[in-house]
Amino acid sequence: MTVKKSEEIPLEEVAGGTATSRQVLIGDDLSPHFAIRRFVMQPGGGMPLHTNTVEHGQYVLRGRATVRLGDRTLDVTAGDAVHIPAGVAHSYTADATEGFEFLCVVPQSPDHIRVIEGEG
Amino acid sequence: MTVKKSEEIPLEEVAGGTATSRQVLIGDDLSPHFAIRRFVMQPGGGMPLHTNTVEHGQYVLRGRATVRLGDRTLDVTAGDAVHIPAGVAHSYTADATEGFEFLCVVPQSPDHIRVIEGEG
Numbered sequence: 001m002t003v004k005k006s007e008e009i010p011l012e013e014v015a016g017g018t019a020t021s022r023q024v025l026i027g028d029d030l031s032p033h034f035a036i037r038r039f040v041m042q043p044g045g046g047m048p049l050h051t052n053t054v055e056h057g058q059y060v061l062r063g064r065a066t067v068r069l070g071d072r073t074l075d076v077t078a079g080d081a082v083h084i085p086a087g088v089a090h091s092y093t094a095d096a097t098e099g100f101e102f103l104c105v106v107p108q109s110p111d112h113i114r115v116i117e118g119e120g
Numbered sequence: 121m122t123v124k125k126s127e128e129i130p131l132e133e134v135a136g137g138t139a140t141s142r143q144v145l146i147g148d149d150l151s152p153h154f155a156i157r158r159f160v161m162q163p164g165g166g167m168p169l170h171t172n173t174v175e176h177g178q179y180v181l182r183g184r185a186t187v188r189l190g191d192r193t194l195d196v197t198a199g200d201a202v203h204i205p206a207g208v209a210h211s212y213t214a215d216a217t218e219g220f221e222f223l224c225v226v227p228q229s230p231d232h233i234r235v236i237e238g239e240g
Contacts, residue, residue: 001189001190001192001202001203001204001205001208001210002201002202002203003189003194003196003200003201003202004200004201004202005199005200006179006199006200006201007199009201025177025179025201026177026201026203026225030177030203031175031177031203032175033153033154033175033227034153034154034177034225034227036177036179036201036225038179055151055152055153057145057146057150057151057154057156057225059126059145059156059158059223061181067123069121069123070121072121074123076123079125079126079127080123080124080125080126081122081123081124081126081129081145081146081156082121082122082123082124083121083122083146083150083151084121085121088121090121103179103223105146105154105156105177105225107153107154
């Protein structure tokens with residue numbers, strides 16, 4: 001068994017994002033089934049509209065964001081749980097004051113990310 | 121896609137626990153791969169030593185606890201990530217003042233729980 005302090009794990013900039021970084025809390029070195037990552041978006045940061053080939057199960061730890069999920073746009077905030085099926089387009093715009101921090105669980109299978117140009 | 125507010129999801133008492141309740145944030149209605157549950161232990165609450173047939177990936181949201189993991193006993197606190205492989209005995213004793221709250225991710229497969237009598 002393994003215990004890690006999240007503040008001791010490096011945060012790495014996310015390619016394609018704005019002021020968005022990520023750390024892997026539970027990766028394929030530990031779990032054959034899933035990975036748990038923590039995303040940190042600075043105020044005004046975010047990710048453009050994109051799809052993944054893996055589903056996402058998320059839990060908002062801190063702050064708030066405007067999230068586009070398929071054809072819906074909604075505000076999410078600390079304590080919200082979000083499920084995004086594989087293939088559903090989504091984007092994030094972190095709150096300009098508070099920023100946004102969330103956990104994202106994915107299955108251990110290859111992910112192909114496709115950015116949807118011209119939308120965000 | 122689905123967004124849920126955790127404060128609107130019922131918390132259910134966990135059989136075998138002490139002052140411990142649980143809610144399912146992402147269940148088998150949403151994900152074919154994993155489930156995300158939130159556990160809330162009141163001050164002094166906890167779970168006795170037990171094993172599961174599924175691994176656990178956990179993230180501590182609030183408070184602190186003394187956790188036994190296999191042959192180790194350690195304190196975990198908000199921001200810690202914990203991985204417990206299938207079959208490893210574990211127990212929780214929530215802090216007597218702050219309580220303890222964490223997310224627990226499990227794969228979508230049958231879980232058999234075995235309580236280890238006479239230890240805690």
